[in-house]
Amino acid sequence: MARAEPPAARSVWTAAPPGQPQARVRLLGDAIVFACPGMRNTTQRHAATLLCSTDGQALQARCQGHTVQAPALLIAPMACKTVDALDRSLLLIDLEPGHPHYRHFQALAAPGVQALHGAPCAALQDLGRAFAAGRLQGQAVDAQVREAVAATARQLPQPAPLDPRVRRLMCLLDEDPGAELERLAPLLGLSAHHASRLFHQGLGLPLRRYALSIKIRAAASFMGSGLALTQIAQAAGFVDSAHFAKVWAQNYGAAPSRFFDTANTHIDQTDQPDWLLWYLAQRDRDLPPPAPGAQTPWVHRRRTPRTPRLRTAAP
Numbered sequence: 001m002a003r004a005e006p007p008a009a010r011s012v013w014t015a016a017p018p019g020q021p022q023a024r025v026r027l028l029g030d031a032i033v034f035a036c037p038g039m040r041n042t043t044q045r046h047a048a049t050l051l052c053s054t055d056g057q058a059l060q061a062r063c064q065g066h067t068v069q070a071p072a073l074l075i076a077p078m079a080c081k082t083v084d085a086l087d088r089s090l091l092l093i094d095l096e097p098g099h100p101h102y103r104h105f106q107a108l109a110a111p112g113v114q115a116l117h118g119a120p121c122a123a124l125q126d127l128g129r130a131f132a133a134g135r136l137q138g139q140a141v142d143a144q145v146r147e148a149v150a151a152t153a154r155q156l157p158q159p160a161p162l163d164p165r166v167r168r169l170m171c172l173l174d175e176d177p178g179a180e181l182e183r184l185a186p187l188l189g190l191s192a193h194h195a196s197r198l199f200h201q202g203l204g205l206p207l208r209r210y211a212l213s214i215k216i217r218a219a220a221s222f223m224g225s226g227l228a229l230t231q232i233a234q235a236a237g238f239v240d241s242a243h244f245a246k247v248w249a250q251n252y253g254a255a256p257s258r259f260f261d262t263a264n265t266h267i268d269q270t271d272q273p274d275w276l277l278w279y280l281a282q283r284d285r286d287l288p289p290p291a292p293g294a295q296t297p298w299v300h301r302r303r304t305p306r307t308p309r310l311r312t313a314a315p
């Protein structure tokens with residue numbers, strides 16, 4: 001049964017100490033690392049989330065009528081939850097659908113939020129404290145995040161192998177998230193209905209929600225670029241900036257201006273490769289080389305490292 005959409009809710013953020021950024025962000029290609037002094041909001045997003053308080057105090061998450069309290073929480077993709085963590089210094093790690101451990105979190109029991117204990121919890125807290133204080137930067141963040149996520153995934157059930165046809169659909173949507181399923185399904189020898197059902201069963205995410213996650217990931221890659229939100233929305237493939245703002249707020253609990261404003265958010269770009277190009281390189285490691293003359297993946301066509309290639313309006 002599909003999880004309910006979150007109700008409209010006002011997001012409340014804990015103020016940062018004077019002279020400190022409201023939040024710190026690091027983009028890992030298939031994950032986002034985010035630290036802030038605290039928040040309360042209601043969200044529902046495609047990502048699987050590891051959430052912890054860096055001071056060891058308990059967080060509270062309400063989901064499907066249940067409340068879970070613990071210093072560290074695991075949250076399944078598409079779980080509609082209200083996180084109450086005001087005045088709790090937080091670390092969030094969001095895993096994108098292409099992350100190798102994403103599907104481990106689909107197995108979380110109802111209500112889709114689970115407490116995390118032991119060594120993985122302690123590792124996340126240490127990581128969060130160092131990252132929030134700016135002591136841990138660059139590829140050292142990347143390495144510690146991947147180690148912490150892998151240690152957490154080892155405590156969860158191992159998912160079944162992903163059907164190659166689902167993997168192929170993911171790749172096709174990466175190249176063109178606006179492609180109609182009626183056009184893609186025959187490439188796999190499936191009907192549109194069968195392809196949609198197979199995708200949802202395999203990835204645990206509706207196919208159209210996956211396509212939307214690609215646009216969100218594309219938009220996030222412009223953090224720190226200094227571009228206007230209207231430019232970012234257009235470059236990422238959203239209908240307009242209003243649609244972008246609505247989708248972003250549903251996923252992250254506040255308007256994109258709060259995250260993209262470099263006066264409030266410090267973007268750690270130390271030793272960072274191009275985020276989307278890195279993701280595609282990782283994704284394609286186990287795939288055969290593209291055929292000669294194959295189209296460049298969508299995100300390559302739609303952006304360069306700093307300036308998006310914007311579409312012009314039709315005459």
